[in-house]
Amino acid sequence: MKIKNICCIGAGYVGGPTMSIIAQKNPNIKVNVVDMNSDKIAAWNSKNLENLPVYEPGLTKVVKATRGKNLFFSSDIEKHINDADMIFISVNTPTKSSGEGKGYAADLRYVEACAKQIAEVSKTDKIVVEKSTVPVRTSDKIKEILKLYNCSVDFQILSNPEFLAEGTAMRDLEIPDRVLIGGDNTPSGKAAIDSLVEIYSSWVPKKNILTTNLWSSELSKLTANAFLAQRISSINSLSELCEATGADIEEVSKAIGMDSRVGSSFLKTSVGFGGSCFQKDILNLVYIARSLKLNKVADYWEQILIINTHQRNRFSHKIMNCIHKNNLKDKILLLGWAFKKNTNDSRESAAIYIAKNLLSNGVKIDIYDPRVDENQIINDLSLFESNFKINNVNVIKEPFKNIKKYNLIAIATEWDEFIYYDWNDIFKKIKKPAFIFDGRNILNKDQIEMIGFNYFSLGR
Ligand code: NAD
Ligand code: UGA
Numbered sequence: 001m002k003i004k005n006i007c008c009i010g011a012g013y014v015g016g017p018t019m020s021i022i023a024q025k026n027p028n029i030k031v032n033v034v035d036m037n038s039d040k041i042a043a044w045n046s047k048n049l050e051n052l053p054v055y056e057p058g059l060t061k062v063v064k065a066t067r068g069k070n071l072f073f074s075s076d077i078e079k080h081i082n083d084a085d086m087i088f089i090s091v092n093t094p095t096k097s098s099g100e101g102k103g104y105a106a107d108l109r110y111v112e113a114c115a116k117q118i119a120e121v122s123k124t125d126k127i128v129v130e131k132s133t134v135p136v137r138t139s140d141k142i143k144e145i146l147k148l149y150n151c152s153v154d155f156q157i158l159s160n161p162e163f164l165a166e167g168t169a170m171r172d173l174e175i176p177d178r179v180l181i182g183g184d185n186t187p188s189g190k191a192a193i194d195s196l197v198e199i200y201s202s203w204v205p206k207k208n209i210l211t212t213n214l215w216s217s218e219l220s221k222l223t224a225n226a227f228l229a230q231r232i233s234s235i236n237s238l239s240e241l242c243e244a245t246g247a248d249i250e251e252v253s254k255a256i257g258m259d260s261r262v263g264s265s266f267l268k269t270s271v272g273f274g275g276s277c278f279q280k281d282i283l284n285l286v287y288i289a290r291s292l293k294l295n296k297v298a299d300y301w302e303q304i305l306i307i308n309t310h311q312r313n314r315f316s317h318k319i320m321n322c323i324h325k326n327n328l329k330d331k332i333l334l335l336g337w338a339f340k341k342n343t344n345d346s347r348e349s350a351a352i353y354i355a356k357n358l359l360s361n362g363v364k365i366d367i368y369d370p371r372v373d374e375n376q377i378i379n380d381l382s383l384f385e386s387n388f389k390i391n392n393v394n395v396i397k398e399p400f401k402n403i404k405k406y407n408l409i410a411i412a413t414e415w416d417e418f419i420y421y422d423w424n425d426i427f428k429k430i431k432k433p434a435f436i437f438d439g440r441n442i443l444n445k446d447q448i449e450m451i452g453f454n455y456f457s458l459g460r
Contacts, residue, residue, distance in 0.1 A: 182217025
């Protein structure tokens, strides 16, 4: 089937950027991105491109070139489902917060609601593409729902998981390592796969487009994330060992990564990984393994999360020890709230946990992030700490306006601007003794210590 009209349900961090690139690379296809959150749709339609709901380097340029031509953002979900030949489901799949599998399993209610709505609205045959990250065999559930609510049109289901990372999403979409497409091994299943391959072929070399069966595709996505997170927890566990032995984690990481069999990516020690996916996807993998009575497999993957929590707590405890030992009474400055640089996304950010740990010990904090807005920060804190005292937190727009009031600066996100601050000048103005806790190892240890700071980083 030659695709002329696409509908993407879910205008979030995946739906927005992914569809912008598909529209840009396929000017003859009309792409409608729909969402039940009308504020988000309004933000995607903002005249001022600075107000798009997702911050990603390079995104505004692509939206500017395509919006209103063949890319549209709309709240009219039913119309665009019905008009489409191909529908992407790109909605959130968070961890279940109640019921069976609470705290581990993926909550598929949004995916299932989409399937039901697609079935109820469709009057012509459709290809339904699972873009959200889902447990293996979710495609079966989607098929069942589609059949249950509509047996008069043909639905082909494809799995096309997304591998973009926030902060580099546009580059990842433009030059993906691979595009993965799973489908049924039937003539109509293969035809559906071909339709999606054709869309990606507009800019992705054929050798990078991998086709598999549905379940392999679903499981590959979950496990790819688990592999990446496993590397971070491995290096973070070694950072503690380095501190206990006098080795330097940056040197160890370089030495390990230069082995071409290992590779250097995802070996940067940190205060713990965050983001909306690593934790939820590993919890989901653990749940699947436990449900299949593969307890040793489940325990193996769960250990990644245990180390991640330990790393966040370890960092906060070090700050608390410093505050007590030096009898520091004033506020501290927390630099960074996003879960990584170059995004406005703070979901599961390590900064939230650090702030929560500090606040629960009565510490007052000023928080600065270049991209996460104040409402989001306060909202993140209220969700995690029901009785946190709003008076103990200040979200600031100029990080060094109150510099005379702090003894201690903690860095939670690796934003480039933090590296390039004038640390000499900051040292002149900050209260003494002055401490920096660098949760990302972004500053030059020797230079910072030479300036006069007491500098604490990870694993060195
Ligand atoms: P998101 O929360 O940013 O966006 C999801 C959107 O779906 C929301 O705007 C929500 O309002 C909308 N939505 C939910 N149910 C709906 C419905 N029934 N009808 C219409 N709209 C609905 O989520 P995201 O970060 O874009 O992630 C989406 C999926 O992609 C998840 O499964 C995630 O695991 C996966 N994923 C995310 C990333 C990432 O970097 N964020 C990368 C790869 C894969
Ligand atoms: C991750 C994967 O990299 C994507 O391939 C995947 O599509 C996505 O999850 C998803 O499924 O949501 P993302 O979470 O956006 O992407 O960003 P990453 O670059 O993977 O970083 C995740 C966290 O790990 C961040 O907090 C980052 O600071 C941390 N990290 C990353 C480290 O601590 N050390 C590293 O070496 C790399």
